[in-house]
Amino acid sequence: MKMIEEILKVNEKFCENPPTDYTKEDVHASKLPHKKLAIVTCMDTRLVNLLEPSMGLNRGDVKIIKTAGNSVTGIFDATIRSLMVCIYELGVNEIAVIGHHECGMAKTTSESLIKAMSERGIVPEAIQMIRKELNEWADGFLHPEQNVKDTVAAIKANPLIPKDVKVHGLMIHPRTGRLELIVKGA
Helix, strand or coil: CCHHHHHHHHHHHHHHCCCCCCCHHHHCCCCCCCCCEEEEECCCHHHCCCHHHHCCCCCCCEEEEECHHHCCCCCCCHHHHHHHHHHHHHCCCEEEEEEECCCHHHCCCHHHHHHHHHHCCCCHHHHHHHHHHHHHHHHHCCCHHHHHHHHHHHHHHCCCCCCCCEEEEEEECCCCCCEEEEECCC
């Protein structure tokens, strides 16, 4: 069975008999984050069902933006656009950038991505269109903790993010859930 078919089958059973902690109140919950917090974190699969419980977060508490390496790549990239909606439309007044130990981005390079893309049939002209940005992004990520510091600095320096929004940097261990504060927002 293909993965999407399996997911739809599980979803049908979920909708027929939702878990007891999923109440009618949840159906009408606000899209506004209760804790007025946005989290920028990595897309690592080990953070699923780990990040939120390790922070004591429940459904509706925060907005979570996931991206490879919890990175910001430009003044108006997808992460910044998402944060703008969080701040200006949804009432967010704090941001937590949460990286994790053992991040795969630390081993990813522009050359490894280009090689894999070429092997999958991506034409050289398409790769050339993104080469500069790809180099800066993939080759700029060397250590997860430094990347969190760099991402916090980039968000704080962004002219589209209000200066009164606190931006924190944390690291989480993907095996234990232990959090460490590495940049305290002012």
